[in-house]
Amino acid sequence: xxxxxxxxxxxxxxxxxxxxxxxxxxxxxxxxESLDLVDLVxxxxxxxxxxxxxxxxxxxxxxxxxxxxxxKNV
Amino acid sequence: MYKLFIKKTKDSKxxxxxxxxxxxxxxxxxxxxxxxxxxxxxxIYFNISHSKEYTVIxxxxxxxxxxxxxxxxxxxxxxxxxNEEEIKAIKNEHDWTKLWVKKESYVKYLGMGLSYGxxxxxxxxxxxxxxxxxxxxxICVYKEK
Amino acid sequence: MKTANKNYPYYNHIYYQxxxxxxxxxxxxxxxxxxxxxxxxxxxxxxxxxxxxxxxFALSNYFYNMYNNKHIGLxxxxxxNWIITFFSxxxxxxVCVPYDKDIDNELLxxxxxxxxTKAIYYSRTYNEGINKLKIKSYPLEDISSYMKLxxxxxxxxxxxxxxxxxxxxxxxxxxFNKGVLLSQKNIMSNIYGxxxxxxxxxRIVSLLPFNHTFGLITSVLKPFxxxxxxxxxxxxxxVMRDLKEIAPETIFVVPLFVENFYKQIWKNARKKNxxxxxxxxxxxxxxxxxxxIDMRKKLFKSILKEFGGELKYIICGGAYLNQTYIDWFHSxxxxxxxxxxxxxxxxxxxxxxxxxxxxxxxxxxxxxLEVKIIDKEICIKGPSVMKGYYNDKKSTKAVFINDYFKTxxxxxxxxxxxxxxxxxxxxxxxxxxxxxxxxxxxxxELLKDDGVREVIVYEKDNKIIAKIxxxxxxxxxQDYFDKLxxxxxxxxxxxxxxxxxxxxxxxxxKNNNGKIIRTKAIGEE
Numbered sequence: 065x066x067x068x069x070x071x072x073x074x075x076x077x078x079x080x081x082x083x084x085x086x087x088x089x090x091x092x093x094x095x096x097e098s099l100d101l102v103d104l105v106x107x108x109x110x111x112x113x114x115x116x117x118x119x120x121x122x123x124x125x126x127x128x129x130x131x132x133x134x135x136k137n138v
Numbered sequence: 139m140y141k142l143f144i145k146k147t148k149d150s151k152x153x154x155x156x157x158x159x160x161x162x163x164x165x166x167x168x169x170x171x172x173x174x175x176x177x178x179x180x181x182i183y184f185n186i187s188h189s190k191e192y193t194v195i196x197x198x199x200x201x202x203x204x205x206x207x208x209x210x211x212x213x214x215x216x217x218x219x220x221n222e223e224e225i226k227a228i229k230n231e232h233d234w235t236k237l238w239v240k241k242e243s244y245v246k247y248l249g250m251g252l253s254y255g256x257x258x259x260x261x262x263x264x265x266x267x268x269x270x271x272x273x274x275x276x277i278c279v280y281k282e283k
Numbered sequence: 284m285k286t287a288n289k290n291y292p293y294y295n296h297i298y299y300q301x302x303x304x305x306x307x308x309x310x311x312x313x314x315x316x317x318x319x320x321x322x323x324x325x326x327x328x329x330x331x332x333x334x335x336x337x338x339x340f341a342l343s344n345y346f347y348n349m350y351n352n353k354h355i356g357l358x359x360x361x362x363x364n365w366i367i368t369f370f371s372x373x374x375x376x377x378v379c380v381p382y383d384k385d386i387d388n389e390l391l392x393x394x395x396x397x398x399x400t401k402a403i404y405y406s407r408t409y410n411e412g413i414n415k416l417k418i419k420s421y422p423l424e425d426i427s428s429y430m431k432l433x434x435x436x437x438x439x440x441x442x443x444x445x446x447x448x449x450x451x452x453x454x455x456x457x458x459f460n461k462g463v464l465l466s467q468k469n470i471m472s473n474i475y476g477x478x479x480x481x482x483x484x485x486r487i488v489s490l491l492p493f494n495h496t497f498g499l500i501t502s503v504l505k506p507f508x509x510x511x512x513x514x515x516x517x518x519x520x521x522v523m524r525d526l527k528e529i530a531p532e533t534i535f536v537v538p539l540f541v542e543n544f545y546k547q548i549w550k551n552a553r554k555k556n557x558x559x560x561x562x563x564x565x566x567x568x569x570x571x572x573x574x575x576i577d578m579r580k581k582l583f584k585s586i587l588k589e590f591g592g593e594l595k596y597i598i599c600g601g602a603y604l605n606q607t608y609i610d611w612f613h614s615x616x617x618x619x620x621x622x623x624x625x626x627x628x629x630x631x632x633x634x635x636x637x638x639x640x641x642x643x644x645x646x647x648x649x650x651x652l653e654v655k656i657i658d659k660e661i662c663i664k665g666p667s668v669m670k671g672y673y674n675d676k677k678s679t680k681a682v683f684i685n686d687y688f689k690t691x692x693x694x695x696x697x698x699x700x701x702x703x704x705x706x707x708x709x710x711x712x713x714x715x716x717x718x719x720x721x722x723x724x725x726x727x728e729l730l731k732d733d734g735v736r737e738v739i740v741y742e743k744d745n746k747i748i749a750k751i752x753x754x755x756x757x758x759x760x761q762d763y764f765d766k767l768x769x770x771x772x773x774x775x776x777x778x779x780x781x782x783x784x785x786x787x788x789x790x791x792x793k794n795n796n797g798k799i800i801r802t803k804a805i806g807e808e
Contacts, residue, residue: 097189098242098252099207106218118255141574161570166563179560181581182567199571199578 066131073127076107086128112138140198140281144206144272150186150193151175157195174249185246187277194277203247203280205239206272219256232276239278240267247280290639290699293479293650296509301442301467303374305474305508310336313510319363320529321515330363332510339370340438341430346375347438354399354450357423358382358391358413359406360517361493364423366503368404369449369493373467376440379449380462381494384409385776390460392416398450398462398673444468450673451496453626453719462673463496463626470500472666473629474508476649477501480636481620485532485593488514488525490540496630497601497717502535523547523589530591537601539716541608541619548586561586565614572614579616586615598634600624601717603704606643622646623702625690627682629667632690633702644701654702655687661694661702662687712742714778720747725781729771734763737791739804746782750804752791761786 066086074081077100090096096104101124105116108130114137124130145153154167154175166177175184185196185204196204211231219241220228228234241259244267248254261267268279299305309318314333321328330338346355355372357379359365372379380400382391395403395418402419404426413420421429448470450462487506491498506513514529516522526534552561564582571578580587587594597612600622609619622634623645632654635646648654652665664687671679682689691711694704712720722740729738729749734757740749749768757763764784772780792803 099189099210099212099238101252102215102218102256103212106215109218110214118257119253122251122253139576141576158570161566161573163563163566163570177567182571182578197571197574197576199576199581 065135066127069127069130069134072107072111073104076103084127086126086131088127089125090127091125108134114138140196140202140279142204142277142279143195143197144277145193146191147193148188148191150188150195153193154184154186154195157197187242187246189275192272192275196279198281200281201247203243203245204277205242205246206275206277207235207239207242209235209274209276210238211235221257223262235276236269236278237261239269239276240280243267243278243280288639290636290647294482296475296478298475299471299508301374301444301471302370302448303442305471305504306332306336306339306370309507309510316510317512318507319366319513319515321363321517322521322525328363335367335370338367338426338430339374340436342367342371342426343374343440344436344438345429345433346371346377347440348433350375350377350401352376352378353401354378354380356380356382356395356398356400356403356405356418358384358403358410358494359423360384360409361489361498361515362406362423362517363515364426365406365493366499366515368423368426369499373448374440374442375438376446378447381449381451381499383452383492383494388412388416394452394460394462397460442467444471445670447670447673451494451626461675461678464670464673465496465629466670469629469667469669470504472651473500473631473649474505476651476665476667477631477634478505478508479650480634480647481505481598483509483511483533484595486512486514486529487533487535488516488529488531490516490519490522490534490536491601495601495717496626497535497537497624500629501598501600501624501631506533526590526594527588528591530593532593533596533598534594535598535600537715537717538599538604538608539602539714541597541599541604541612542715544590545608545611548589551586551589565611568614579614583615587617590617596620596637598622600631600634600645602713602715609642620646623692623704625692627669627688627690628652628663629669631667632661632663635701641697641699641701644697644703646702647700648702653687654696656695657684657687657689659693659695659705661690661692661704663690664688712740712747714742715745716778718778720779725749725771729767732767733757734760734767737787737799739791739799739801740781741801741805747780748783748785749781750785750787750791752787752789758788759786 070081070084088094101121105121109116112134143157147153167175168178169175183198183200183202185202187194187205189206189208192206194204194206196202209231211234216225220237224237228237240261241256244259245251245254266280266282270277309332315331317329318332318335319330355377357365357368369379380398403413404421404423405413407422407424444467446466447464448467449465452460453463483506489502491502493499503513514525516525552558568579568582594617597617597619599619604621609621612619620635623632624630625632631649633646633648652663652667655662668688692704694702696702712722714720725740726738729735734753735751736754737752738749740747751764764786768781768784791799793799
């Protein structure tokens with residue numbers, strides 16, 4: 065799951081994935097902006113056919129957070 | 139009232155400090171848990187935004203939100219961030235970017251970030267948005283009267 | 284402070300030929316508007332333009348019947364009665380001679396004699412001692428009874444605008460009091476000229492003594508000219524109370540007030556432990572102003588409230604005011620407009636305008652006044668310039684060159700017409716309450732002492748200092764000269780006392796003619 069997530073991040077945002085780990089912080093380490101986050105959220109919604117609520121987005125601090133969320137809701 | 143400062147930089151902290159430098163206010167800047175700057179005990183408000191190479195800082199005597207975004211057209215995101223009426227009006231990248239910066243400037247004004255839900259931001263009936271074009275970017279300031 | 288501002292047109296208003304026209308016009312247009320207000324105990328009394336007209340009408344009738352073109356003295360604390368009496372004396376064809384309520388009887392007697400004052404109207408509260416003088420004296424408190432004395436209203440005095448109307452005392456450049464003769468034309472043209480540059484808004488609180496032209500003509504008659512309300516403060520003790528209570532938008536003061544306000548503000552801040560906050564807020568305010576955002580009312584609300592909360596303009600004149608005060612008050616939201624005047628000019632020569640000012644300047648000349656620099660000295664010509672010194676043709680002649688009056692101030696005018704003062708031609712010390720001190724007078728008296736060989740008196744940080752080169756046997760004898768200073772000060776009012784005596788152990792620097800070079804003697808500290 066973790067690998068899938070990292071790859072999706074890489075392809076959606078068109079960035080390198082080799083240094084991304086589960087501990088990577090989206091904002092602090094990857095320098096992601098709101099637009100990037102929304103982009104990611106929509107990408108995840110499409111791939112896993114889920115609806116991600118706005119208020120959940122603030123919990124996506126690290127890659128691990130996303131993995132946990134998906135594991136719980138997919 | 140507000141004033142916008144725009145600079146080709148990614149270091150917003152230094153940028154802000156350089157603006158305040160002249161008046162020896164540098165050392166009084168504090169940052170809250172979200173990294174949002176403020177001056178301890180003082181009623182002046184800042185908001186910062188960056189996109190690609192540019193950073194914009196808005197300074198005001200009241201709550202304010204600002205967002206800058208490079209020209210973009212992400213059709214895919216429209217359903218997530220906009221309502222039907224707004225979607226109908228988006229014909230090109232200019233419309234899309236203007237819509238985005240309006241929405242963002244509002245949630246930044248609130249200080250709530252994305253958890254507010256961009257779809258909840260009404261850009262049709264709310265007239266407090268001030269959008270301006272800057273090179274290949276759009277900037278929006280949100281401020282209530 | 285930015286000075287990138289442009290001039291704008293004169294304010295247009297009627298030129299009144301004399302005081303009567305001004306009083307009458309206001310009576311016709313705004314009879315029920317308040318002209319003057321003051322506290323009588325705890326009660327706030329208001330006098331309308333109608334009251335002024337009626338009172339002056341009745342009282343001038345009294346003066347007309349009592350005196351025929353005589354010099355009549357006026358002495359007492361600022362009051363409504365004082366103003367009415369001033370108007371009435373002049374409009375009855377007599378000459379009003381205001382006196383300083385704080386001078387001693389000796390000087391008063393001298394001035395009375397010098398000016399040929401025939402009778403004096405005095406305030407019982409402040410000058411009961413007048414009774415002891417050999418002059419007919421009448422209490423100002425009783426003017427309502429004087430008004431009833433001559434029921435036949437027959438004041439037939441036909442106003443001559445050029446005739447002597449008032450004599451104001453000035454310390455002048457020789458330290459000896461001279462009587463400045465002003466006509467109604469002088470006074471009215473100064474009102475017209477100055478009001479063309481500045482239009483007071485809101486209420487005014489008058490704080491300066493009426494026996495000086497700045498206090499009377501500028502802070503009372505000019506607002507009166509505009510139909511404004513002037514609150515009369517009658518005691519320095521109540522300045523802050525009155526400002527808080529009346530909440531004026533404009534006040535007229537001398538530098539001493541500005542300096543004291545400044546001290547008071549910091550003192551209050553210290554008391555509440557808000558000194559650092561105040562300092563930071565000022566930095567902040569200046570920064571926000573620089574980017575076009577004005578937060579002064581918000582940031583300094585409690586300070587501004589101490590002045591009533593409405594104060595916008597402080598018009599300052601009478602002595603030198605350091606630009607840093609102007610900048611500082613600007614930071615907190617109060618504009619100080621610095622101006623320049625001289626009794627001989629009825630009195631305003633120039634003033635900075637609300638939106639047209641220059642740092643370190645005393646402003647632009649009032650309408651109708653020509654200002655010229657002759658030999659580095661500021662010289663003026665125009666209808667505001669006095670007729671002359673009373674009974675002193677010699678002194679009068681000495682201060683005019685061609686048709687220009689020599690102010691005794693050195694300065695220059697920049698390309699935009701702003702006047703800058705660089706020094707005093709003679710060495711008069713002007714204290715920050717506007718008082719003139721002649722160092723030569725003090726020196727003359729000190730030289731009478733055996734121990735004093737040479738002396739120079741000067742001002743530093745608003746204090747009077749005497750630098751003495753003692754006679755041989757008294758060299759280095761600080762105790763002796765401290766006692767000399769003490770003895771000198773005993774019968775002098777506080778602001779004319781010597782603060783410090785410095786002893787030199789060598790001669791004061793002199794020129795080839797043996798005359799002490801003042802600047803050098805003072806500079807060598």
